[in-house]
Amino acid sequence: MARKISAGRNAAGAGSIRKKTVKSKGQEYTYWEARVTVGFDPGTGKQVQKSFTGKTQKEVLQKLQQAAAEIQKSGYQEPCKMTVGEWLDIWTAEYLGNTKPHTKKSYESIIDNHIKPAIGAVKLASLAPIQVQKMLNGVRSTKDTMLGQKVSPKTIKNVHGVLHSALAQAVRCGYLKSNPADLAVLPKRTKAEIHVLDSAKMAEFFKAIEGHRYQYLYLLDLFTGMRQSELLGLQWQDIDFERKTLEVKRQLQYLGYSHGGYSHGGYQYTTPKSNKARSIVLPDRAVEALRRQRALQNEMKLALGEAWSNPDGLVFTNELGEHLKHDVVYRNLKRIFAAMGVPNLRFHDLRHSYAVLSLQSGCDIKTVQENLGHYAAAFTLNTYGHVTEQMRREGAEKINRFLDKLETG
Numbered sequence: 001m002a003r004k005i006s007a008g009r010n011a012a013g014a015g016s017i018r019k020k021t022v023k024s025k026g027q028e029y030t031y032w033e034a035r036v037t038v039g040f041d042p043g044t045g046k047q048v049q050k051s052f053t054g055k056t057q058k059e060v061l062q063k064l065q066q067a068a069a070e071i072q073k074s075g076y077q078e079p080c081k082m083t084v085g086e087w088l089d090i091w092t093a094e095y096l097g098n099t100k101p102h103t104k105k106s107y108e109s110i111i112d113n114h115i116k117p118a119i120g121a122v123k124l125a126s127l128a129p130i131q132v133q134k135m136l137n138g139v140r141s142t143k144d145t146m147l148g149q150k151v152s153p154k155t156i157k158n159v160h161g162v163l164h165s166a167l168a169q170a171v172r173c174g175y176l177k178s179n180p181a182d183l184a185v186l187p188k189r190t191k192a193e194i195h196v197l198d199s200a201k202m203a204e205f206f207k208a209i210e211g212h213r214y215q216y217l218y219l220l221d222l223f224t225g226m227r228q229s230e231l232l233g234l235q236w237q238d239i240d241f242e243r244k245t246l247e248v249k250r251q252l253q254y255l256g257y258s259h260g261g262y263s264h265g266g267y268q269y270t271t272p273k274s275n276k277a278r279s280i281v282l283p284d285r286a287v288e289a290l291r292r293q294r295a296l297q298n299e300m301k302l303a304l305g306e307a308w309s310n311p312d313g314l315v316f317t318n319e320l321g322e323h324l325k326h327d328v329v330y331r332n333l334k335r336i337f338a339a340m341g342v343p344n345l346r347f348h349d350l351r352h353s354y355a356v357l358s359l360q361s362g363c364d365i366k367t368v369q370e371n372l373g374h375y376a377a378a379f380t381l382n383t384y385g386h387v388t389e390q391m392r393r394e395g396a397e398k399i400n401r402f403l404d405k406l407e408t409g
Helices: 057-074 084-094 101-119 129-137 153-172 199-208 215-224 228-232 284-307 326-340 348-360 365-372 377-383 385-408
Strands: 003-005 015-024 027-040 047-054 245-248 251-254 267-270 278-281
Touching (some): 015 057, 027 057, 047 057, 084 101, 101 251, 101 267, 199 326, 215 348, 348 365
Antiparallel strands (some): 027 047, 245 278
């Protein structure tokens, strides 16, 4: 019959004592065994117990009471037996519920390509800071065209960020006393150079896209600074032509596979990157581009007849009314840039061009931040600080010229 010493049902410190009999070489031997709960296996949720044995009930009772007291006093927990890889599986499955599908997919890619191969088999409880550092120092590209090559400091920071977040959750759950990733030394990041279309290249760009099937999409990006995924998720109901405003409420993201929720064969609507909608007051050229896009879409609809299908009312579609694909839109723009002699420019550089143009036209940093959907004006200022510095110097020169005129007048 087992005697229970309880600190609460299934609580750490709960224990029991049993009298046990074993046979060996024809003889029976009797001893007493005590078991105490020291914690729980995070992988299965089952109790983790520690056992004590002795010749008498009194002996094991003393051991049990002493162990239970230490557990209640110090919060002792049996070291976690699962591996880093097993914990990462739990973390991605149970703790990323509020993460956007595209972001979760990128986390899983980092885990599968960089973290698991290096430290996935290491016991979570024994993971040391030096192992984390060696893993980060050894991160290499897994892309076919760059296989084995060194990666950028930003990529290493992203790998560290995913691992740090997962281990931080393990600390909060009580499976680790501290985060081994806290002490990691990351390579210094050099600020990326911003590439934009200057006035000459912008005029050339307008001519290059004239008549192109994505002409108005590219123009709207240049006139609003919207992200590519936001443009592809834009619907006619988001546009108020009378007030000349546009609401950015969603983005159409490519997941690489069919996913739960509202998806389109690997595409899914999600909230904007900042997780909140924003309103953009449109310049006249943006309004005109949208009017022309609506007329173009109506022509495609009439040409296709009943086969046309655009149930979501997307602004930018193909000839069938279907949503556009990121890679197709991107490759078309890259060909245009190459023909212009600026092959290094990307789709995102249209967004940069809008920001720089806005600042140079006299827009304040707060307005530009809100139009771009940045989480803080400080981020916008840090990204385009070189432009504002140039504007301050030009402002100082204007004051100098004004004062010079006063003195000579």
